[in-house]
Amino acid sequence: MPTVTVDLAEVRRVVDRVPDPELPPVTIGMLGMVHHLEVTGDGVVVELLPTFSGCPATEMIERDVVDAVEALDGVGTVQVRFRFDPPWTPDRIDDVGRERLREFGIAPPGGPIAGAPRPEGRRALPLALPQPSRPCPYCGSLDTVRDSAFGPTPCRDLRFCSACQQPFEAFKTA
Amino acid sequence: MSEIATAATASLEGSPRSQVLLAIADDALVTGHRASHWTGVAPSIEEDLAFSTIAQDGVNHADIWYEVLMGDNHAADTRAAVDALGLGRRPTGYRHAVVCERPPRDFAFTLARHWAYEHFDALRLDALARSSEPDIAAVATKLRHELRYHLEHADHWFARLAAGGDDAAERLRGALASVLPEALGLFEPAPDEDRAVGDGVMPTGHPGLMAPWLETVAPALEDAGFADLVPVEADMPPDDAAGGRSGRHTNDFVEDVWPEMTALYRAHPGARW
Numbered sequence: 001m002p003t004v005t006v007d008l009a010e011v012r013r014v015v016d017r018v019p020d021p022e023l024p025p026v027t028i029g030m031l032g033m034v035h036h037l038e039v040t041g042d043g044v045v046v047e048l049l050p051t052f053s054g055c056p057a058t059e060m061i062e063r064d065v066v067d068a069v070e071a072l073d074g075v076g077t078v079q080v081r082f083r084f085d086p087p088w089t090p091d092r093i094d095d096v097g098r099e100r101l102r103e104f105g106i107a108p109p110g111g112p113i114a115g116a117p118r119p120e121g122r123r124a125l126p127l128a129l130p131q132p133s134r135p136c137p138y139c140g141s142l143d144t145v146r147d148s149a150f151g152p153t154p155c156r157d158l159r160f161c162s163a164c165q166q167p168f169e170a171f172k173t174a
Numbered sequence: 175m176s177e178i179a180t181a182a183t184a185s186l187e188g189s190p191r192s193q194v195l196l197a198i199a200d201d202a203l204v205t206g207h208r209a210s211h212w213t214g215v216a217p218s219i220e221e222d223l224a225f226s227t228i229a230q231d232g233v234n235h236a237d238i239w240y241e242v243l244m245g246d247n248h249a250a251d252t253r254a255a256v257d258a259l260g261l262g263r264r265p266t267g268y269r270h271a272v273v274c275e276r277p278p279r280d281f282a283f284t285l286a287r288h289w290a291y292e293h294f295d296a297l298r299l300d301a302l303a304r305s306s307e308p309d310i311a312a313v314a315t316k317l318r319h320e321l322r323y324h325l326e327h328a329d330h331w332f333a334r335l336a337a338g339g340d341d342a343a344e345r346l347r348g349a350l351a352s353v354l355p356e357a358l359g360l361f362e363p364a365p366d367e368d369r370a371v372g373d374g375v376m377p378t379g380h381p382g383l384m385a386p387w388l389e390t391v392a393p394a395l396e397d398a399g400f401a402d403l404v405p406v407e408a409d410m411p412p413d414d415a416a417g418g419r420s421g422r423h424t425n426d427f428v429e430d431v432w433p434e435m436t437a438l439y440r441a442h443p444g445a446r447w
Contacts, residue, residue: 053316054227054234085312087319148220149323150227158220172323 004074006039014068021060025100032092042076049088052154107134107170134170136161190366197364199239200270206232261439265428266421271359275427286349289328290357306374336398356415
């Protein structure tokens with residue numbers, strides 16, 4: 001029987017590309033949800049970090065990851081585990097993800113803040129509640145206020161831009 | 175109760191560790207269920223979203239704690255086992271405090287309970303973050319971080335109503351007068367809790383959380399002109415709000431929350447949604 005070796009880099013590529021079901025332009029790779037991948041023989045283990053523990057999209061993400069990895073050559077079983085250690089933090093969102101969120105009308109957390117570079121080149125962001133205003137994703141103004149700590153999903157809150165009179169959402173700082 | 179539920183939970187529910195985790199999970203489940211009553215009927219769209227999110231958080235936090243409780247001791251189907259634990263018990267098997275099962279009544283009562291409960295829950299998660307079990311500590315750390323939003327929301331409304339006109343402040347006062355004595359039931363220990371505390375599973379037990387909770391809520395009550403409502407540590411909850419952690423519940427749970435919460439599960443054991 002021919003043995004096909006599972007290519008870890010290929011696994012990473014397809015897992016990183018799985019979209020967030022609630023924010024389809026953004027992938028779980030861009031959000032920094034992919035923690036660890038392991039290949040043993042034909043078995044693949046994918047460890048993911050949920051953004052918010054109560055996120056109902058996690059079950060869909062799990063299914064999509066399994067489907068994506070199972071389609072690869074040589075893969076037998078795929079196991080997806082969600083873990084809380086280390087906790088997901090918004091500084092894990094990469095620059096492409098931040099820009100895609102903004103294009104989608106959702107203000108990304110943090111901003112161009114100078115700080116210690118992360119091992120993967122991302123900036124560390126403060127974990128405190130977002131006191132500074134977020135730039136409006138439509139006009140870029142900083143003249144914005146947070147209307148509500150709770151939005152349409154556990155990971156988003158509600159804001160308003162006084163400059164362009166536009167309500168918008170912001171990604172929370174879980 | 176279904177056969178599945180009996181089999182899945184009978185062997186797990188006995189240990190002190192399980193009893194403590196059931197108390198934590200059941201508080202979250204029932205609080206979340208009650209919060210969901212505001213979905214669609216809250217006084218503003220922001221509050222509709224707030225309580226819907228708080229409900230979602232509560233039910234999901236419960237879900238996570240049930241999974242932690244089971245550890246590796248469950249069948250391959252984790253989802254079915256968690257559902258069995260969360261929804262497959264008789265009312266006397268639930269370990270939440272009675273104050274959690276009270277109906278939302280009006281918005282003042284909801285906010286008063288929300289404020290009292292979230293501050294208690296934050297302190298409990300702080301304690302659990304120091305658990306000797308790494309899984310428990312990791313989950314508590316994550317959930318504690320999310321709770322910042324609940325606390326901010328609860329404190330905001332507390333301050334706003336307390337400083338509001340006579341009607342707002344009086345309604346909040348009435349709600350707190352009813353909630354705070356019953357909230358003392360949150361500090362009852364789960365069965366054999368001393369052993370779980372001794373093992374470091376829950377480094378500070380429920381009774382030990384009362385002093386830090388009073389240190390948090392008393393100054394806020396005094397500043398708001400409600401000094402006469404500050405509970406005393408030696409106080410006990412009224413008799414009909416006591417015993418929740420031992421499975422003694424009122425008709426608010428037995429005839430209202432429990433039948434509603436478990437209706438689908440009982441009608442279709444093993445159903446997936």
